[in-house]
Amino acid sequence: MTIVRARGRAREGGCPCCGCPSARVRDRYHRQFQDVPLAALPVRIVLEVRRFACVNAACSQRTFASRYLTSPAHTPAAPTDSAPS
Numbered sequence: 001m002t003i004v005r006a007r008g009r010a011r012e013g014g015c016p017c018c019g020c021p022s023a024r025v026r027d028r029y030h031r032q033f034q035d036v037p038l039a040a041l042p043v044r045i046v047l048e049v050r051r052f053a054c055v056n057a058a059c060s061q062r063t064f065a066s067r068y069l070t071s072p073a074h075t076p077a078a079p080t081d082s083a084p085s
Contacts, residue, residue: 002041007048008066015054017061024053026063 012023028050035043050066 002038002043004035004043004045005048006045008050008068010066013050013052013064013066015052015056015059015061015064016067017064018054018056018059020054020056020059022052022055024055026051026053 012021014021028048031047031049033045033047035045037043047068049068051063052066053063054061
């Protein structure tokens with residue numbers, strides 16, 4: 001099995017609720033994804049995700065995770081070609 005480890009390089013994240021930037025890392029966790037085989041060997045991607053603390057006292061969102069535009073959870077599904085011709 002091939003294991004690819006990745007992590008973000010941004011020093012801070014933006015709160016999805018209030019938009020306030022934060023560099024206060026509360027903790028980290030790992031997300032794992034299976035990818036297509038490489039040379040007939042299974043591939044696992046291990047992504048380190050940082051959880052930030054929102055620094056805006058008025059915000060209802062206390063913590064939030066790093067967002068990655070290309071992570072599978074946020075990648076839109078491929079369009080289907082089911083429209084009538």
